[in-house]
Amino acid sequence: MTSKLMALLKKFTVLTVVAASWYKHDVMEMMIKTLSSGVGLANVSDAFTINGQPGDPHPCSKGKITATILLMVDYGKTYLLHIVNAALNQDLFFMISEHHVTVVGGDASYFKPLTTPYILLSPGQTMDVLVIADQLLGEYYIVDTSYFDGEVDVYDHSTAIAIWEYKGNYTHSSTPSFPYDIPAYNDTAIASLFTSQIRSLASPEHLVDVPLDVTTQMYLVITMNILHCPNDSCTGSDGYRMAAALNNKTFKNPQVDILQAYNRNLSGIYDSDFPDYKNVTISNPGARVKVLNYNEIVEIVFQGTNVMNSAETHPIHLHGYKFYVTDPKNYNLCDPPELNTIPNPKDRWTTIRFKASNPGMYFLHIIIFIVFICSLIKHANMDGFALGVWFMHCHLDKHMSWGMDTAFIVKSGGTTETSMKSLPTYMPPCNLASFLGSMDSMLLREDI
Ligand SMILES: *[C@@H]1O[C@H](CO)[C@@H](O)[C@H](O)[C@H]1NC(C)=O
Ligand SMILES: *[C@@H]1O[C@H](CO)[C@@H](O)[C@H](O)[C@H]1NC(C)=O
Ligand SMILES: *[C@@H]1O[C@H](CO)[C@@H](O)[C@H](O)[C@H]1NC(C)=O
Ligand SMILES: *[C@@H]1O[C@H](CO)[C@@H](O)[C@H](O)[C@H]1NC(C)=O
Ligand SMILES: *[C@@H]1O[C@H](CO)[C@@H](O)[C@H](O)[C@H]1NC(C)=O
Ligand SMILES: *[C@@H]1O[C@H](CO)[C@@H](O)[C@H](O)[C@H]1NC(C)=O
Ligand SMILES: *[C@@H]1O[C@H](CO)[C@@H](O)[C@H](O)[C@H]1NC(C)=O
Ligand SMILES: [Cu+2]
Numbered sequence: 221m222t223s224k225l226m227a228l229l230k231k232f233t234v235l236t237v238v239a240a241s242w243y244k245h246d247v248m249e250m251m252i253k254t255l256s257s258g259v260g261l262a263n264v265s266d267a268f269t270i271n272g273q274p275g276d277p278h279p280c281s282k283g284k285i286t287a288t289i290l291l292m293v294d295y296g297k298t299y300l301l302h303i304v305n306a307a308l309n310q311d312l313f314f315m316i317s318e319h320h321v322t323v324v325g326g327d328a329s330y331f332k333p334l335t336t337p338y339i340l341l342s343p344g345q346t347m348d349v350l351v352i353a354d355q356l357l358g359e360y361y362i363v364d365t366s367y368f369d370g371e372v373d374v375y376d377h378s379t380a381i382a383i384w385e386y387k388g389n390y391t392h393s394s395t396p397s398f399p400y401d402i403p404a405y406n407d408t409a410i411a412s413l414f415t416s417q418i419r420s421l422a423s424p425e426h427l428v429d430v431p432l433d434v435t436t437q438m439y440l441v442i443t444m445n446i447l448h449c450p451n452d453s454c455t456g457s458d459g460y461r462m463a464a465a466l467n468n469k470t471f472k473n474p475q476v477d478i479l480q481a482y483n484r485n486l487s488g489i490y491d492s493d494f495p496d497y498k499n500v501t502i503s504n505p506g507a508r509v510k511v512l513n514y515n516e517i518v519e520i521v522f523q524g525t526n527v528m529n530s531a532e533t534h535p536i537h538l539h540g541y542k543f544y545v546t547d548p549k550n551y552n553l554c555d556p557p558e559l560n561t562i563p564n565p566k567d568r569w570t571t572i573r574f575k576a577s578n579p580g581m582y583f584l585h586i587i588i589f590i591v592f593i594c595s596l597i598k599h600a601n602m603d604g605f606a607l608g609v610w611f612m613h614c615h616l617d618k619h620m621s622w623g624m625d626t627a628f629i630v631k632s633g634g635t636t637e638t639s640m641k642s643l644p645t646y647m648p649p650c651n652l653a654s655f656l657g658s659m660d661s662m663l664l665r666e667d668i
Pocket of ligand 6: 499
């Protein structure tokens with residue numbers, strides 16, 4: 221731990237706030253049903269939770285004070301909140317009644333301090349905010365509510381609640397203060413304003429290092445689409461199943477994960493023909509990847525679309541890297557935020573840049589997780605600890621399942637330090653026998 225961090229921890233009290241989704245039914249079961257039937261509406265959650273509890277107004281928390289999360293605070297102190305959106309499919313506004321928050325970081329990068337009454341987090345995003353406990357002694361609701369800009373009204377309308385409670389001897393009011401200024405679920409202007417204000421700190425200690433000489437340019441169109449189900453193999457409308465795509469290519473998990481296929485030089489598992497540009501016509505689902513040389517400087521422009529009346533924000537997430545989010549119009553190369561997840565706003569553009577300098581040399585990390593490797597691989601075939609193969613996907617999990625994904629293979633750089641480590645001899649094989657559904661099923665589940 222660095223001395224700087226130690227100093228920070230002394231100065232602030234750190235609290236962790238994790239927002240998540242709560243489902244009454246078995247999520248895997250609902251997912252398998254949705255994917256095998258091909259219907260377009262993925263089941264929404266029954267509630268959101270904050271640190272495991274939906275909070276006060278919900279029947280399972282109501283009346284039981286212990287069942288609503290309390291963040292106990294001392295008047296006058298400053299708190300550093302690590303906020304995580306771990307909800308499956310939902311962007312969330314977060315706010316504390318009558319308190320402003322100052323965003324100072326996210327995705328493990330420093331931001332220029334931004335003081336705001338609310339923040340917006342996409343699934344997979346993390347933010348670090350400072351909150352000063354400087355209001356009248358009392359109890360204040362902390363809320364998580366949906367931001368939803370899609371066309372069809374399919375989202376969880378509920379609000380997760382926790383309580384920011386001052387310690388001390390005072391008369392508690394019967395109900396905590398509620399934030400009446402929560403942004404409307406469809407307030408795109410406010411959502412975009414928040415995201416657009418985020419900047420790198422760009423200080424001498426935390427320099428911005430935007431790569432300048434782009435060597436690979438990509439233009440990725442984000443779409444929903446439908447795929448024909450041969451021989452009535454699904455019950456989606458008119459024999460079609462719901463799908464999603466990048467550059468009209470619906471990603472389909474291969475039977476052997478791409479990492480192993482690449483590492484073991486197996487052919488026929490994936491294709492290296494993921495298109496750089498939107499002008500594409502063939503759209504058979506497949507495992508299409510983009511191969512990058514070591515240290516290639518990649519710039520990607522994402523374009524949100526309204527194909528099938530389905531315009532909405534898509535949080536794009538890249539494994540193995542952080543990227544700079546340069547404004548597509550103004551090319552901010554001075555203080556663009558450095559993130560690993562960025563919501564691409566409805567019908568709009570986002571530009572990112574990164575240097576492909578990670579061929580997967582941090583191999584030792586994987587050994588700790590060796591027991592779980594098959595379950596990690598089952599999730600996306602190339603999750604967090606993959607080496608030289610990096611998944612990029614929409615972080616709305618339903619879109620990921622429908623194929624709004626691709627992967628980057630980053631070649632080794634020629635030296636030990638810049639090369640992917642080889643697979644250990646004790647690498648367990650993954651069980652492929654439990655492949656679910658037909659070959660056309662986009663879901664691959666491997667039980668170990
Ligand atoms: C999930 O969604 C489908 C389609 O909208 C619906 O028929 C089904 O009842 C839902 N399942 C649950 C458990 O809510
Ligand atoms: C709390 O405040 C009340 C009224 O000011 C006082 O009577 C009481 O003794 C205090 N209790 C404690 C534990 O300080
Ligand atoms: C948001 O939705 C409400 C109805 O739910 C509607 O009246 C309002 O016009 C919508 N606002 C925007 C910005 O679309
Ligand atoms: C559809 O059914 C026909 C007749 O049973 C069969 O010949 C064909 O291979 C099937 N097509 C697919 C894609 O499963
Ligand atoms: C990988 O396989 C291809 C043919 O499928 C072969 O040409 C190439 O030499 C192999 N590479 C290695 C490193 O084994
Ligand atoms: C798209 O690709 C086709 C086939 O390669 C080509 O004929 C056409 O000119 C391209 N269109 C644009 C706008 O680039
Ligand atoms: C996308 O693919 C489908 C076939 O699956 C095709 O009908 C459509 O024209 C393609 N769209 C573009 C923009 O190429
Ligand atoms: Cu999406």
